[in-house]
Amino acid sequence: MTGQLSFPRQHARTQRFTLGAPRAFTVAPDDSRVVFLRSRSGTDRANLLWVYDLAERREYPAADPAALLGGAEEELSAEERARRERSREGSAGIVGYATDLAVELAAFTLSGRLFASELRAGVTRELPAPGPVVDPRPSPDGRRIAYVAQGALRVRDLDEGAGGGDGGGGDRALARPEGDTVSYGLAEFIAAEEMDRSRGFWWSPDSDALLVARVDEAPVRRWWIADPAHPDRRPAEVAYPAAGTDNAEVRLVLLGLDGSRTEIEWDRRRYPYLARVHWSAYGPPLLLVQARDQRSQLYLAVDTATGRTRTVHVDEDPVWLDLFPGVPSWTPDGRLVRIADEGGARVLMVGDRKLTSGALHVRSVLDVGDEDVLFSASPGADAALPEGPGEIGVFRAWFRGSGDQGGWEPVGERPHPAVSSAVRGGEVVVLSYAGLDRPGATVEVLRPAADGSADRLAEIPSHAERPVITARPHLVFAGERDIPCAVLLPYGHSEGDGPLPVLMDPYGGPHGQRVVAAHNAHLTSQWFADQGFAVIVADGRGTPGRSPAWEKAVRDDLAAVTLRDQVEALEALAERYPLDLSRVAIRGWSYGGYLAALAVLRRPDVFHAGIVGAPVTDLRLYDTHYTERYLGHPDEQPKVYAENSLVTDEGLSGAAEPHRPMMVVHGLADDNVVVAHALRLSSALLAAGRPHEVLPLSGVTHMTPQEQVAENLLLLQVDFLRRSLGVS
Known part of the structure; x- marks a missing residue:
């Protein structure tokens, strides 16, 4: 039985307790139903497409992968595998879907085949289509489905009587790739990995045209990812835009269903990054394009008749500009919705009006209504310091009314502190929240009222497993900078048991908040x-x-700043908790792996062992959009790159005595942080006479979804820590 499993096995088998949990919600605009994904149990990887009928208070499956595939195993195309790797998707079955505007029709893929679900009836059928199919999306009116196959953007009519086209049933290509390096309708690597833009095409509100990204990867340097465990297999070719090298060329074209084609014009040399595209009935298509140095960006409105663009707004920042989910967009009366760093705070803007203050740190826009904006936020720099860190709430702010400042209020009742997210359709909100007092998340369907209250319409159950252990984190602020921290002690530990060996367990870098409630x-x-x-x-x-200042303090100095704060937190917490500072280890993955290597190399007086997982060790080998945001262009700032990298002479010059034990872990199939990072670190350590261990993971990418690998990796880490710190 699952309850008899060890935590490492359960953690691996349940994919970190995510299997069986409902996700990817869509609410019908008439408030009649909620659509979502969920597997049948906490150990089942295959997601079904579900519908919750709010009138009848019942749920039913609209699509079951096992039935649709006849029990056959899924077969994923290279494009689909890449999409899942970029989104860190480890489950199976239906991992994504899109609906029409009325949420009557859903489209998705299985094994590269195209399926459509009639959501009210709960009936799904396969549609003939040349494959493998990627990212199918119904038109707003529900009469057609657009998708990508073999680099072409295709549209299929749902009218069975339609004819013509090489896919049958009114299926035709609106744009075909002009060469092997060109694709239409897919997000390029840098957009999907770093910009949080996974899409490459957008329907018009009238369902008669699409904006489509044309990507040419010819300028991008090629890398080859080999599998040393299988020397008979050809290496995989990857177009990887490393820092300082060329990105893919991205254009945007407007394709009409009548066969028309219009090139969208903007200064692509000055603003090469297509970061966001928004097209709704509330205004013309809206683009957010960004300069390569990410210190300026334009909000552009598109003239669909000519393809010309006009500037709606300009953002500039001397450090960098962040991208946020849900913006830019239009309000129903045509005002621009954006998130901005102003006056030391991250605020919500509608037109020229600031709707929030420094009391909130706005993180994303979730929905724009007729009178308000639904958004997520944390306590801001101007708020009184909360009892503990890690709160993320859902709020709504009103933009209709007078005055310079709008009002806002939290949405729904939830435990405090908690981490919340939401999706809205019509007057219904699906609110998901997780707190410290219980495992997993609760998903409620609410109808908020004008007075701030909310009617609770339903709760969507989760089938996620209950962990065999209970987390008991102490969420505190530490040090002069009030660094957010979580402190965890062994179950049953008491003050009389004496000090404990310490394990620092950070991510510690951009985009990775670990201390959450x-x-x-x-x-x-x-x-x-x-x-x-x-x-x-x-x-x-x-x-x-x-705050913006907190996040941007690492510009040009990732290594020193992030390492200094780990040391400050450790030393401050030693005054409050039973920490044995003579036995301190650090572990981490990705940026956390980089930070762990920094710690044992540059501060061996503090850190006595390190587990270095999938580290970025030579920052010239990581991608353009991420690396150049923090360190600039390597041709312009070579010394900054050298000082922040671990394998350069300048980087290793910071290494100090004594040598500390280090375990370096890396997946050989990783196409994000390639294994060259770990190999170069190992070579540099060997040349410097520094003993270390290297654990290669055959067939593993930047994720570790394989059950046995994930389980044994935890066990091997504990063994290394005990050996290195002398813990029995």
Whole structure:
């Protein structure tokens, strides 16, 4: 039985307790139903498409992958595998879907085949289409489905009587690739990996045209990812835009269903990054394009008759400009909705009107209504310091009315503190929240009222498994900078038991907030604590959720700033918790792996062992949009790159005595942080006479979804820590 499993096995088998949890919600605009994905159990990887009928208070499956595939295993195309890797998607079955405007029709793929679901009836059928099909999306009127196949953008009529086209049933290509390096309708690597833009085409509100990204990867440098465990297999070719090298060429074209084609014009040399596209009935198509140095960006409105664009707004920042989910967009009366850094705060803007103050740190826009904006936010720099860090709430702010400042209020009742998110359609909100007092998340369907209250219409059940351990994090602020921290002690530990060996367990870098007020986020750290350690997770400067200045403090100095804050947090917490500072280790993955290597190399007086997982060790080998945001262009700032990298002479010059044990772990199939990072670090350590261990993971990417790998990786890490710190 699952309850008899060890935590490492359960954690791996349930994919970090995400399987069986409902997700990817869509609410019908008539408030009649909620559509979502969920697998049948906490160990089942295959998601079904579900509908919750709000009138009848019942749920039913609209599409079951097992039935649709006849029990056959899924077969994923290279494009689909890449999309899932970019989104860190480890589940199976239906992993994504799109609907028409009325939420009557849903489209999705299985094994590269095209399926459409009639959501009211709960009936799904396969549609003939040349494949493999990628990212199908119904038109707003529900009469057609657009999708990508073999680099072409195709449209299929749902009228069975329509004829013509090479796919049958009114299926035709609106744009075909002109060469092997060209594709239509797909997001390029840098957009999907770093800009949070996974889409490459957008329907017009009238369903008669599409804006389509044309991507040419010819300028991008080629890398080859080999599998040393299978020398008989050809290496995979990857177009990887490393820092300082050329990006893919991205254009935008307007394709009419009548066969017309219009090139969208903007200064692509000055603003090469197509970061966002928004097209709604409230205004013309809206683009957000960004300069390569990410210090300026334009909001552009598109003239669909000519393809010309006009500038609606300009953002400039001397450090960098962040991109946010849900913006830019239009209000129903045609005002621009955006998130801006103003006066030391991250605020919500509608037109020229600021709707929030420094009391909130706005993170994303969730929905724009007739009179208000639904958004997520954390306590801001001007708010009184909360009792503990990690709160993320859902709010709504009104933009209709007078005055310079709008009002806002939280949406729904939830435990405090908590981490919340929401989706809205019509007057119904699906609110998901997780707190510290129970595992998993609760999903409620609400109808908020004008007085701030909300009618609770339903709760969508989760089938996620209950963890065999309970996380007991202490969420605190530490040090002079009030660094957000989570402290976890072994189950049953008391003050009389004496000091504990310490494990720092950070991510510690941009985009990676680890200290959150949600139980499941701390389960792995708690398991390490239960092995006899005091575990500390510290979100120093550079991590999201505090203020623009907090996040941007790492510009040109990732290494020193983030490492300094880990040390400050550790030393401050030693005054409050039973920490044995003579036995301190650090572990991390990705940026956390980079930080762990920095710690044992540059501060061996503080850190006595390190587990370095999938680290970025030579920042010239990481991608353009991420790396250049923080360190500039390597041709313009070579010294900055050298000082922040681990394998350069300047980077290793910061290494100090004594040598500390280090375990370097890396997936050989990783196409995001390629294994060359770990190999170059190992070579540099060997040349410097520094002993270390290297654990290669055959067939593993930047994720570790394989059950046995994920389980044994945790066990091997504990063994290394005990050996290195002398813990029995």
